[in-house]
Amino acid sequence: MEWNNVMRTRKSCREYIDQQITTAQLKALLEAGCAAPVARGKFEQLQLTVVQDKELLDMIDAAAKQSYGDDSFSCTRGAPTVIIVSVQEDQGQIAPNMIASAGCVVQNMHLAATDLGLGSVYLGSIQAVNNSFEVLYKLKLKDGFWPVAALAVGNAKEPAREREIPVDKIFTNIIA
């Protein structure tokens, strides 16, 4: 797809069919994630976890429901794959720049998914799993790493269509 088409077609997908993405598609998504800009080039302070195990996806949803106190909330949105971006704490804290970096990784994968004709959505709500020792244990994260962002991805129920993007969607002032 041309860049302009990708940009106009990208949107958050929250309904998926029961069909896993292919290994080649996963590889393309991970390549896009690794191509993202990362603060001070500290790629070693990031970790990606691909979750395709249905039991663990259900555990993530259960942890988020409990964390938000909302039984109707769906974190994974029923996607067959969730790619979690975790960042390493530094002196007991997670640097805002590393959260921003995780966002760049997710956005790169989100756009790559669009280009591949897949549906996807950014999951800030993945942070809810930080309240579940059970889920954290199953994620097998390196020591001191915490999930901060994720991409849910799969084959969308409804194909995304290109849309017009109004250029005043975000208030802008130009200082010339």
Ligand SMILES: Cc1cc2nc3c(=O)[nH]c(=O)nc-3n(C[C@H](O)[C@H](O)[C@H](O)COP(=O)(O)O)c2cc1C
């Ligand atoms: C940092 C961030 C966190 C988000 N977290 C969630 C989330 O947890 N669950 C969800 O369904 N959508 C989430 N979204 C998607 C936004 O709701 C969505 O991008 C926004 O409503 C605009 O819609 P669009 O992406 O279809 O253009 C998140 C987006 C961003 C940038």
